[in-house]
Every structure is written in C-alpha cells, then in structure tokens.
Amino acid sequence: MAKADILGDSLWDAYSDKVTTLMNNPQHQGELFQGEVEKRGNKLIVADFGAESCGDAVRLYWEIDPATDTIVNSKFKSFGCGTAIASSDVMTELCIGKTVQEAVKITNIDVELALRDTPDVPAVPPQKMHCSVMAYDVIKKAAGLYMGVDAESFEEEIIVCECARVSLNTLKEVIKLNDLHTIEEITDYTKAGGFCKSCIKPGGHEAREWYLVDILADTRKEMDEEKMKAAADAQAAGGGNFEEMTLVQQIKAVDAIIDENVRQFLIMDGGDMEIIDIKKNDGYIDIYIRYLGACNGCASSATGTLYAIESTLKEKLSSNIRVLPI
C-alpha cells in the first residue's frame, strides 16, 4: 500500500465515461423477433449465455442476411451490473456489419478496449474486468447456431478456467498486456480462478490439465526471454537502450565499442584493458576497468586515455556512463 491506496478507489468513479453513458442509455438494448426478421428475408439467431444465478446473463440477437452471412442488425438483453450492460452494448455494436465468420474473432479484450475513453486507460477497474468476459462465449454460441456447428468447434483454444471460460491464450495475452505478477491480478482481470479455484494450483477439488500458477510462471519466463531477446536484437542491430540491457549484454556492448574504437590504440602502445564489472549507481552506470601491460601505470591512463574511453562509451551507449579504473 502507499498514499494513493490508503482510501482505495471508488469503484464507479473508475469507470470510463463510455461505460457510464452506455449503462444509463444502452444503444442496442432490445429484442429482434422471428416474424419481423423473416419478413425481411433474413435469419434470426438468439443465443443465451450465463444465468441469473451466476450473477451475469446475456441474450444476443443477430439478424443475418443469409446471402452474405452478414449481421445486419443485433440487439441484446442483459442481467448484470452496469459494466455487464455496457459491455453487452459494445459487443452488439461490434457485431453489426460483420460477417458471422468475422464476428467470431471478437474477443473479450476487444470489447474492453472499445469501452475505453482513451486507448491506454482501462475502461473499468481490474476487479470489474470480468464483466466483459461473456461476449466471446455468447458470440461463439450464436455463430455455432447459425453455421450449424457446435460452438466448441470455434474453440481452437484450451480452456483453463471452466467456470469463467477463460482460455490459455486469453490468459497469456492478459498477463503480457497488463504486466500481471500475481494470481489475484489474473482473477481481477479475467475472472479465472474466481469461482471453484480448481484451476489456480494442483490440489483443488478437481484436477486440471493447466494451472494458473504454472501459466503465470511460464508466461513471466517468456516475457523475460522476450525482453532479453528484444534487447539482444536491438544490440545486434546496433541500437537498443543500454540501460535496460542485462549485465551480460552490457558487458558485450561495452567490449564491442572498446574493440572497435579504443583497443587498437592501446595495443599499439603495448597495453590493453579489460572490463571488471558494471554497476548501476545513483543514476550513473559505473564501468570498472583494469589496464593491462604498458597502460598499467601510464600517466595518460588516468587522464587523456581515460577521458577518451569514457567519452566514446558515453557517445555510443549512454550519457550516464562513468569509467572507473581500478
């Protein structure tokens, strides 16, 4: 906890204006009826997901032009809190004009993004993220009904949390997108692990193939590897932020600069140098070096040569570098 957390957030104040507006006045709330849709030569699909006893229920209506498979109109009915109503509304909006095949690609994350006022500020606080979780399921169900296939057949994904129907890919994506570190955060964002808790770790009342603890650990590892790879790639490409590199990468980068710009001159004078260590120190990056051969004890090693090494590294890598001979 810190100063900003002492009072805690006011849940409703954290909603985006879009959520508030749509809760107060949903645009696509309502029903489509069989008779009317048929009169227009279109096909009506109505799918339910969730139930009142679960706390969230949504009914999605699609009027589909059978010639093009396009969803020409869509409505919803929802039992749920403000966030559930607003996200159902946006989901419906996202469906209109798409073909059924395109609509199946709409994810819960798309719905949440569409509810944001500004692209980088979440539409709802983390503990309400789960309210948009049903969009994907109800769309798949509607698509399955239209195409005469089982909704499960769209499920190329592995479902980790059966209660909240959260897939492995969604989990990985949410962990990466929001830089999540704990199971509690995952539950806040996705609802996964919020119900029977079997999917959190082994030992719950139901054995699972995938557990959140493992997915979190693996994804964090992947993220670290990606980060390192990105840094290494950047370095290989001659760029990258020196300060964000790992220690090994920094040593390699410094060595490469020394090789290219400095070492030949030292060797010409019968000397050389090696890097001993690199440490972050109060905003500076201190590079400890040791002179070898003739450089060791040379008067210039503490003045001109040192200045040349330091200014080269500063120019090529980071202005915060200090070179310290030991």
Add this chain to the structure above:
Amino acid sequence: MQVYLDNNATTMCDPQVVEAMQPFFSELYGNPNSLHKFGTASHPALSKAIDQAYTALNAADADDIVFTSCATESNNWVLQSVFTDHIVNGDKNHIVTTEVEHPSVLSTCKFLEEQGVKVTYLPVNDQGVVEPHTVKSFITEKTALVSIMWASNETGMINPIDEIGIICKEKGVLFHSDAVQAVGKIPVDLQATHVDFVSFSAHKFHGPKGIGGLYIKDSQDLSPLLHGGEHMGGRRSGTLNVPYIVGMGLAMELATKNIQATMSSIRAKRDRLEDALLELSDTFTVGDRANRTPNTILISIKGVEGEGMLWDLNNGQIGASTGSACASEDLEANTVMLAIGADNELAHTGIRLSLSRFTTDAEIDYTIAHFKDAVARLRNISSSFAKQQPTKGGEAQACEMH
C-alpha cells in the same frame, strides 16, 4: 430530494450530538488523566457519558463498559484476548461463531485458526437466524468462547441472544455478541440477558465515527488489546477521546430513551416501504418482519442485478446497499445470502434498504416512486424478462457454481 437509506452502514451524526461534543475540542481540552483543573474539567461530562452508556444498555454497576475506537477493535479485543487468556494460557482450543458474522469477527477467527485454534462456523436457518440447539450441540469442553452477532447488518434478523446466553451460562462458556446492529435499534438489556462481552459502535446510532465500546460483564478478566498508560483502569490504553465519548453517551441516550416509540415510528415507515415494493411482481423480502430490526429491508428483485439497481437508485439520489457479489471485490456470491439458503439468485439481486429515525414519510414516497422506475428500466433491459426465446440449442446451460 436525496434519500439516505444505508443506515446499517453508518448514520448521520445527530446535530444535538455534534453540539454536545463541541466544547471538548478547543475549550475543555485537558487530558482527563491530568491532575490540574484543565484535566478535571471534562470529568463531569465523562461521568455523564458513562451514566448514559450504562443506562442505555441497562448494565449493572459491577459491569464494565470500556470505550474503544470502534466495534472492530472491540471484536478483535474479545477474540484475541480470549485466545491469549484461555487458549494460549489455558486448556481450551475452540471457538464457536457463525458463518454470517461481520468481517471483524470472521477475519479474526481465520487469523486465530492459523494460530491453531479450532473454529466452528455455525449455519443460519432460512430466516437468517442461528438456532439455539445448534449452538448447544457444538459447544464442547474445549470451547473457550461463543461469538454470535445480536442482529445481522445484512438482513436485520435478530438472533435468540437470550436463549444462547442461557446455554452458554449453563455450559460455563464465555459468550460474546457483536451488537453493532442492535444497540439503538432494539432494546438491549444486559441485566435481563446473559452476555459476557458486548461490542457496539456509536456511528450506527447517530453518534460520531471512531468511537465504540465493549461491555464486560462483572468486570471479569480480559487481557488488554492495547497496552500503555493506565487509562480506563488499565483495560484499554490511549488518552480518552473526550469529545467522542461525550458524543457517544448522548447518542446512546437519544437512541434508547423512548425506544419503543421510535421503533414503532421507524417500523411503520419501513413496513409501508416494504409493502409498496412487494407490490412489484417477482420480488420477495428476507426474514419475518417481527424478528427483524425495525429499520431493515433486504429485498430480492427478479431480473435486476444488485449493483445495477444501486446504480439507478444512486442516479435518483437514493443511497442503498447490495450484497451482490458483483459489487464487491470478492467474486463469490454473498455468504450471508447463501447461508440463508435461498438460491444463488438472491445473492445477486438483493438490495438492502435501512432507515433511521430521521427518515421521513416524504422520503419513503420518493423512494417508492424511484425504486419502481429503476426496476422498470432494468427489467426492460434484463434478459430474464425477454420475450423472444432463444434459437433451438441456444439456451443457456444452468449455472454450475462449482
């Protein structure tokens, strides 16, 4: 108009109480433990507040009423000190409580479980009430304490504290009751009812926040929770919060004198509101009115999710409360509601309205109108009231709460 119907959460501080507190901030500010006249100047007011508290609870002179910072402190004090006195330094290892206690009891019990204490969480019946024979059957020779709330904050249902008190006395087990929702709402007579420890809090009966108390029968032993100076006979250290004690004393007096008349006035308004809301189809309220605090309604409205309802009421300037899981950070359905045994639906559609002696008839009329409008709007959006049936195969699977 704005209407506050969340008086089980907290109440408006009575302006008379605020006025009574006023002199003790900048005029009579001495430390009552000091010897000089600045210190002793507040003694008459403190004595009066003590009298008011003893009268309000009909406590005997041999009993202690110790002022604390809140009922959470009082509840923690009883549980943690009974643990120290009778479990760590005694031969007991068991506490009996209920599934529906306030978090300050439940969380403390969970904490004590981590220290090795066995805790039994008793269920409530479909009225939301603990049955005395259930309490009796779970008391063992190892039981150190029974802790059961006097009345429920969520349902207003009143537990049979008299009968449980008799059982505990017979069995020789200490009995604590969190009476936060009882004191000032219904008569609490601690000479008629046998309870060893009773917690209460001023802000629930039109006193200020940040002051509460613990009643200790016969001044019996209970190790202090807060160690320090020898305030209140060494029972609870910390400089006496003079203005707040004075305020709580008066608030207790105002809330308990003529309590029968106040209760019937609040009950009449509550019943009128409840009857009007029950005119809506597919609604029900929890618990027999006769055994409920006279200010409380917990109503379930089919097809209307609790937080959504609160939202609309708030737009209509009405403050209420919901036990809906959706409105809390915990995704699990509300335990109190589930414990009542109603299906999960109630846990998601419950709205609590709690009145006070300041609630007016005009406010009730206003609330009835806005409440009905909100239900109409939300049911119009609700899937529960949709007419077009799903495409064959598009029906929802029943919700499986694992």
